[in-house]
Amino acid sequence: MTNQPPDHLPVTAEPDVQVTDDILREHPERVAAVRDALEAGDVTRVRDVVLPLHYADLADLIEALGHDERMALLDTIRGELDPDVLPMLEDAVRDEVVEHLGPEEVAAALGEMDTDDAIEVVQTLDDEAREEVLDAVPADERAVLEEGLTYPEDSAGRLMQRELVSVPIAWDVGQTIDHLRAVAERDDEDLPDEFYDIYVVDDRSRLVGRVSLSRILRSKRSLALAELADTELRSVPVDMDQEEVALLFRQYGLASAPVVSAGNRLVGVITVDDIVDIIHEEAEEDILLLGGVSEGDLYEAAVDTAKSRFPWLAVNLATALLAANVIGLFEATIEKVVALAVLMPIVASMGGNAGTQTMTVAVRALASKELSVANGLRIFWKEGIVGGVNGLVFAVIMGLVAWAWFGDPSIGLVIAAAMTINLLVAGLAGVAIPLALDRSGVDPAVASPVFLTTLTDVVGFSAFLGLATIFVV
Amino acid sequence: MTNQPPDHLPVTAEPDVQVTDDILREHPERVAAVRDALEAGDVTRVRDVVLPLHYADLADLIEALGHDERMALLDTIRGELDPDVLPMLEDAVRDEVVEHLGPEEVAAALGEMDTDDAIEVVQTLDDEAREEVLDAVPADERAVLEEGLTYPEDSAGRLMQRELVSVPIAWDVGQTIDHLRAVAERDDEDLPDEFYDIYVVDDRSRLVGRVSLSRILRSKRSLALAELADTELRSVPVDMDQEEVALLFRQYGLASAPVVSAGNRLVGVITVDDIVDIIHEEAEEDILLLGGVSEGDLYEAAVDTAKSRFPWLAVNLATALLAANVIGLFEATIEKVVALAVLMPIVASMGGNAGTQTMTVAVRALASKELSVANGLRIFWKEGIVGGVNGLVFAVIMGLVAWAWFGDPSIGLVIAAAMTINLLVAGLAGVAIPLALDRSGVDPAVASPVFLTTLTDVVGFSAFLGLATIFVV
Incomplete structure (x- = not known):
């Protein structure tokens, strides 16, 4: 099946092919090298490392540096920055770079890019910077860019290049x-x-x-x-x-x-090539959102990272206080049977985990359009069965463990019943919550985990302690 | 910048371009239509829907059907199945389809594919089926396939096609x-x-x-x-x-x-096109693994889904029992101050959430090679600071809330101290656990969540109840 040419003639060029085995691993070392050279003020060494880089690698390097180092690097390679670096930068970093380069240099760079890259650069600038840059662009190019900006954000019109045959x-x-x-x-x-x-x-x-x-x-x-x-x-x-x-x-x-x-x-x-980035970004975004972070913040300063993670933790504190309030309702019961305090986190935790499994599948199925209102009801009942079946299995296991541990069959029965209820609710809610959020236009990856764990905590604690109040105490 | 041809000559073909606005939304409806037609035994209607489909859409449809429906569909389009459907199927579904088609038909299909697709099909068959199929393939093609199979799984050698110019x-x-x-x-x-x-x-x-x-x-x-x-x-x-x-x-x-x-x-x-799939699959895999599921199982039978999710829940039960044992050590303390039972899940939950944030960033940074041993120590200390800072902030908030709630400043002080400790540990462990797993060759996305939440539960409960035993009771 391989198609080899019929004959091989003598070589006229020397092989100069780069085998890319370790290009991917060079990044942290390169960042350290440039950082050292910048600190030592060694302009020649900085340029030796930076100028031969592919624009994508240079963009990564610029992102990895701190603000002052970044500006120092730009000054070192002034006038020689590959325009294609600009569209590759993260928005916040690009804002800094564009401000430092000034409108004329940025406008000249835009002229050398394909329209999709130029629009990517222009669209994320703040209004004032954008106006300054567009003023410096020749009229015909500006018309193309301004037309591109009339298409909705994240639409095909913003992604496309006008250059075609x-x-x-x-x-x-x-x-x-x-x-x-x-x-x-x-x-x-x-x-x-x-x-x-x-x-x-x-x-x-x-x-x-x-x-x-x-x-x-x-x-x-x-x-x-x-x-x-x-x-x-x-x-x-x-x-x-x-x-x-x-x-x-x-x-x-x-x-x-x-x-x-x-x-x-x-x-x-x-x-x-533009699509590859989007596929990666969309999946990446979902992973980070489900993990309660808004952005990969590896290179950010510690205090900025702490600030950006604060809101999610604050929401979680509010829901944890809600769950604690539910426990507070049963203080009298716990005072009589302290074993309940020992066992209650198990019921909540199992519900949270079972719900997270279902929710993860549902969030991804929504993203890939495999889950919709059309088959939502069927999946809802299916997950109810899954939750019920696993609920019953773990009810038996945990019921026997609790009975053996505290020597009281009624505690075993109560934890078994609470476990079944919570895993059933977790399965149903794991589908219903993302589906409802999606229908009301909220990104299910952002809000589903909060709603879900709040529900499984509240249901877990109140089912277990409530049943115990009736049947054990 | 647009390059329009110099002149436009008269049309000789009718426009027949498909605008793909809703192709993506048709899937669930199509599955339902084929299912109905198969049930009604309406062969013509099944063929009308199925035969014009793109092979990727047909593969999705075959995956969405149940086993019996799947076999009925294959019989309906016997001999007319587009060979390119086979490499698009999920492994389990492909095994069924290959078995149903038989070695001769599969071997003929392999001959019409590019080598990368043929190897994709052959490599996932079990040994017996693979041997049967390879025996039915002409000798020269078989040699190419067998050579392809000598490259390690998931390597470039398995992905590449031999057809090139x-x-x-x-x-x-x-x-x-x-x-x-x-x-x-x-x-x-x-x-x-x-x-x-x-x-x-x-x-x-x-x-x-x-x-x-x-x-x-x-x-x-x-x-x-x-x-x-x-x-x-x-x-x-x-x-x-x-x-x-x-x-x-x-x-x-x-x-x-x-x-x-x-x-x-x-x-x-x-x-x-092969890479686009891999980018998607690798990210998808991480999302699902972090959510405690091994595969997107939307179309699986409920009982199979329940089974596949069981192991993760069983592991979680074991870790929850470990945490419960830690609580059990402090039964006497809780008996005296029942407020502790009310507040203790808050400490554990905040630690779990803060740790998950860090862990999510670390797991993704490992996957994209941004995190390595070279910069691991720096990120470790940074996340320690992030955890410590947020720990102190939430310590103050939660300390005041607990004091106001239970009117006891010593409870406030104890929960503040426990919160700081647990968020600090969570930040450090959120980097250290994925990094250690990665170094020892374990996929950090699989095992990190278990280790992390076990640690934050155990540290959370024991710090809070331990300090309370010393300072409150």
């Missing part, structure tokens, strides 16, 4: 190749830097098909595009949310997709 | 295009279905560069590849772990990457 459906392969060569000879900048597909349009600029470059290259010059074009292609409406665009790319293994406005007019193209 | 460095653009047209005319199957890059090799098959198709197409026929080729390309060693390959694609926005064996010999190519 489209040709009339009436052309053949030879005309297409000649056209590309002619454009490139006139001004190579008029073509996208890299592209995978050529789009085929009718005489009213409506998208009618797609031809991949590998199809063009293997076909005879005389073949008509109408015969070659893939007309069942998947296009993206310009206002589609980026999360759905990512699902589309993933589902159909796309390398790029055309973006169309009303009336199927071709307005741009989205490439997979 | 490589040409000698001494050629020019014209020779390259003529070569592609000649191969396609002889047998189009000898070229990969879609490709983005042509690799340039020396006379010993060593990789020396890469030319993107869009470069070839815009260049004059006489231009030498040696001048055109990008020789600073990033290649992937054949034994690199797939998670690192995914990081590489994401970092450098790659559409494809060449895979090389020892001595820089070009052996295959990895394309971004």
Whole structure:
């Protein structure tokens, strides 16, 4: 199946291929090296490390430095910063860098980027900085950027690049190749830097098909595009949310997709490299939100991290106080049978864990559109059964353990009943809470864990202590 | 910046472009429709829905059905199943489908796939099924598959396809295009279905560069590849772990990457569509593991789901019993001051939440290689400070609340001290546990939550009840 060329001619170039085995591991060491060189004021050493870097690696490095080091680094490579670094930076870091570079240098950098990258940079600036930068951009480029900014945030319109190649459906392969060569000879900048597909349009600029470059290259010059074009292609409406665009790319293994406005007019193209970032960010965001943090804050100062984590802990304190209040209602019961205080956290903890299992599956199924109102009820009952079954199993185990431990069968029966109730509620709530939040437009990954653990704590403590008040004391 | 063709000629094809606004939302409805049609034995309706589907959508549909429905569906479309469905299926479902189709049909399907997809299908079969299928595959294809299986699981060698285009460095653009047209005319199957890059090799098959198709197409026929080729390309060693390959694609926005064996010999190519899946799966896996579930099990039978979730809950029960034992040590103290039973879950819960925040950041930073032994110690101390600072803040708040609630300043002081201790420990352990697990080769996402909450429960209960035994009672 491998296609080797028919013959191998003598070498005319020396191999200079970088094997990337340890590129990924170099990052922390590189940060330390640049930090040392900056501190020592060794400009040559800083430039030796920084200038050969790929723009993505340089962006990581800039992010990893503290504010003062970052500014010192920018001064060291003034005028030689690769423009492509800017779109790769985290928003807060980019704000600093843009302010330090000044509007003229930023505007010049925007001119060298594809529109999607330029919009990524411009859209996160605050209003004043954005106006200053846009004022410094030439009028025609500014019009493109301003049009891009009219599309909703996180929509396909913001993600797409305007640079694309489209040709009339009436052309053949030879005309297409000649056209590309002619454009490139006139001004190579008029073509996208890299592209995978050529789009085929009718005489009213409506998208009618797609031809991949590998199809063009293997076909005879005389073949008509109408015969070659893939007309069942998947296009993206310009206002589609980026999360759905990512699902589309993933589902159909796309390398790029055309973006169309009303009336199927071709307005741009989205490439997979932007989508890879979104897939990663969306999943990452859910992980962090479920863990109660708003952002990966590895490089932030300790006091900023402490501040950013405070609100979530404060919410948790409020719910813990609520649960404590529930326990407070049964002080008299606990005073008589202190074993209840020993056992009660078990019921709450098992409910919390069982609920978290269900909730995690539900939150991810909502994100990948596998869970919806259509099948929500079925999954709700299913999780109820799962919770009930595991509730009964652990009820038996825990009932016997409690009986043996405290020598009182009634304590065993009460903990068994409370366990069953709490795991059943946990299973149902694990589906119902994310689904309800999603329907009311709240991100289920943010709010589900609080609601869920509050519920399983309150139900766990009140079922166990309530039943004990009736049957044990 | 948009490159419109110079003129628009009359239309010769009718627009037939699918706007994909709601494709993503159709899934649950489609599952219900096929289920109904299968139940009613309406073969025509099943085929009408199923046969026009994209293979990725059909794979989703097959996964969503129950076992019997699945087999009925396969019988309905016997002989017309798109081979590309097989690599898209989850392992358990694929096993069923492969068994039902039989070795001959599966072997024929393998022949129509790219090697990476064929290996994906073959590698997950059990030994007996794999042998049967491989016996039915023609000898030359079998040799390629068997070689692929010698690479470690989850390595670049398993991900790569052998189908690629490589040409000698001494050629020019014209020779390259003529070569592609000649191969396609002889047998189009000898070229990969879609490709983005042509690799340039020396006379010993060593990789020396890469030319993107869009470069070839815009260049004059006489231009030498040696001048055109990008020789600073990033290649992937054949034994690199797939998670690192995914990081590489994401970092450098790659559409494809060449895979090389020892001595820089070009052996295959990895394309971004496979990487998109891996990025998603790796993040998904971490989310689910942190939530205590091994797999997204939305479509599984309730009893199977209950079984698969049992082990995690059993581990949690064991740790909850350990925490209960700690409480049990202080029964006498609680008997005297029942307020302690009311307040103690607050200390444990705050520790658990603060620790989970740190742990979530650490687990993700390990996955993206931002956290390592090199900077581990710095992050460890930083998280200690974060935990200590937030510990002190919440100590003051909770100390005052407890004093006001139970009118006893010594209870306030004790809960304040316990809170500070537990949040400090939680911050340190939130980094130390994932880092230690990672170093000892255990996936930190699996085991970190158990260790962490056990620790924060035990420290929380014993610090609070221990201090209370000394200072309150």
